[in-house]
Amino acid sequence: MIELRNVSKSFTLHNQGGAVIPVMRGATLKVAPGECVALTGASGAGKSTLMRVIYGNYLAASGQVLVGGLDVARAEPREILALRRKTLGYVSQFLRVVPRVPTLEVVAEPLLVIGCDRQAALDKAATLLARLNIPERLWTLSPTTFSGGEQQRVNIARGFAHDYPAMLLDEPTASLDAQNRETVLALIEEAKSRGAAIVGIFHDVDARERICDHEVDVSDFTPGMAA
Amino acid sequence: MTPLLSVQDIRKTYGARVGCTGVNFDLYPGEVMGIVGESGSGKSTLLNCLAGHLEPDMGRVVFDTRADGPVDTVTMSEPERRKLGRTDWAFVHQHARDGLRMSVSAGGNIGERLMAVGERHYGAIRERAVDWLGRVEISETRVDDRPTDFSGGMQQRLQIARNLVTGPRLVFMDEPTGGLDVSVQARLLDLLRGLVREMGLSAIIVTHDLAVVRLLADRLMVMKDGHVVESGLTDQVLDDPQHAYTQLLVSSVLQV
Numbered sequence: 001m002i003e004l005r006n007v008s009k010s011f012t013l014h015n016q017g018g019a020v021i022p023v024m025r026g027a028t029l030k031v032a033p034g035e036c037v038a039l040t041g042a043s044g045a046g047k048s049t050l051m052r053v054i055y056g057n058y059l060a061a062s063g064q065v066l067v068g069g070l071d072v073a074r075a076e077p078r079e080i081l082a083l084r085r086k087t088l089g090y091v092s093q094f095l096r097v098v099p100r101v102p103t104l105e106v107v108a109e110p111l112l113v114i115g116c117d118r119q120a121a122l123d124k125a126a127t128l129l130a131r132l133n134i135p136e137r138l139w140t141l142s143p144t145t146f147s148g149g150e151q152q153r154v155n156i157a158r159g160f161a162h163d164y165p166a167m168l169l170d171e172p173t174a175s176l177d178a179q180n181r182e183t184v185l186a187l188i189e190e191a192k193s194r195g196a197a198i199v200g201i202f203h204d205v206d207a208r209e210r211i212c213d214h215e216v217d218v219s220d221f222t223p224g225m226a227a
Numbered sequence: 228m229t230p231l232l233s234v235q236d237i238r239k240t241y242g243a244r245v246g247c248t249g250v251n252f253d254l255y256p257g258e259v260m261g262i263v264g265e266s267g268s269g270k271s272t273l274l275n276c277l278a279g280h281l282e283p284d285m286g287r288v289v290f291d292t293r294a295d296g297p298v299d300t301v302t303m304s305e306p307e308r309r310k311l312g313r314t315d316w317a318f319v320h321q322h323a324r325d326g327l328r329m330s331v332s333a334g335g336n337i338g339e340r341l342m343a344v345g346e347r348h349y350g351a352i353r354e355r356a357v358d359w360l361g362r363v364e365i366s367e368t369r370v371d372d373r374p375t376d377f378s379g380g381m382q383q384r385l386q387i388a389r390n391l392v393t394g395p396r397l398v399f400m401d402e403p404t405g406g407l408d409v410s411v412q413a414r415l416l417d418l419l420r421g422l423v424r425e426m427g428l429s430a431i432i433v434t435h436d437l438a439v440v441r442l443l444a445d446r447l448m449v450m451k452d453g454h455v456v457e458s459g460l461t462d463q464v465l466d467d468p469q470h471a472y473t474q475l476l477v478s479s480v481l482q483v
Contacts, residue, residue: 014471058467077446077460099413
């Protein structure tokens with residue numbers, strides 16, 4: 001479902017003397033449906049960079065990034081957008097929303113954009129918000145004013161609204177209390193059992209051992225850091 | 228899939244000065260494209276060439292019309308282009324007063340566009356006008372007031388209602404949130420996003436505000452000195468800019 005073949009990435013800083021910073025070389029991994037792969041490595045090794053390359057947020061310099069048969073490294077913007085709508089979900093660490101939009105709508109949006117029935121989308125959103133312990137009185141408010149933990153849970157609810165066949169999870173359990181952490185792990189297990197291919201970053205070692213089928217150390221792809 | 232709009236090698240010069248040159252892109256149904264760049268980069272010139280307000284020196288602007296399929300709007304006759312301008316196309320100006328008739332009531336401003344496409348029944352026109360005022364969050368009680376009595380944000384929303392009432396397929400926007408204070412901007416952005424999704428609109432938005440394109444645009448084109456220096460997926464261009472100018476632009480934004 002997700003496959004990287006010999007992917008490299010560098011940043012060229014044109015306004016700082018044209019400095020070229022290579023950050024990834026020879027990245028290769030493969031995730032089958034129903035499988036979860038954890039990215040490991042020290043901070044700065046390039047875990048989030050690798051994830052952003054898969055999402056098409058960062059442009060790969062070379063190699064192939066195949067998600068559901070589409071090479072994200074070379075695809076047209078509209079192909080990547082269609083992929084993100086239907087196939088590839090991404091739960092980042094930060095919630096980015098239009099101001100003023102109510103939480104319930106924020107969570108239902110991924111379903112609405114693929115043409116899901118409005119009521120069904122709102123029902124699904126409500127179910128997820130309830131599972132993640134966001135009090136119902138907050139649902140009609142914009143999440144921009146919520147606490148960090150609440151925003152993170154709204155972000156997770158949004159990420160799990162649509163049943164994506166492929167998912168990227170950037171520290172989904174960070175800074176959650178035990179009960180909410182359990183809910184998020186259950187959501188991930190449910191996604192796996194319906195056949196989603198997942199790439200995740202988990203600093204939480206217990207969570208990683210419970211959820212992930214194998215680990216990929218991104219230090220192996222970091223130029224100048226490989227052992 | 229046929230592109231809704233196919234722009235091929237557009238060039239516009241003002242004497243020896245280049246307005247814009249070598250612009251090529253395809254816009255597909257439902258896509259929103261942002262064009263960013265500093266003032267004088269040629270983005271408004273380009274928008275006006277695309278919308279038929281300026282005649283390009285060379286190039287083609289092929290629009291997929293409902294009746295006849297893809298037609299080059301640059302070589303189209305003036306009456307045909309005008310007809311397109313009040314049916315399938317809409318143009319939202321930066322200054323609402325450029326897109327509104329200031330001496331006509333709010334309802335009249337919306338109704339005028341309906342009448343231009345052949346609607347004649349007064350009751351039906353007024354009903355649609357009131358419906359659209361509601362959709363852009365203007366109270367029905369203001370339907371007989373003139374836009375001169377409206378705030379800047381309300382004028383802008385009225386201009387959007389007037390433009391969208393005939394169900395266009397392509398909307399050109401020139402700095403639609405420019406000159407509005409931030410709370411009004413947020414409301415307008417939310418409104419535009421909702422309308423684009425519900426109506427399946429395609430749009431081309433010219434702005435210098437990177438936050439606006441991040442929220443509204445699927446794709447982004449960066450212009451400098453009349454040239455397109457970079458284009459791609461909006462978040463990719465903003466988060467991983469490849470061109471020196473785009474890097475400068477992105478790093479120049481003040482963090483709040």
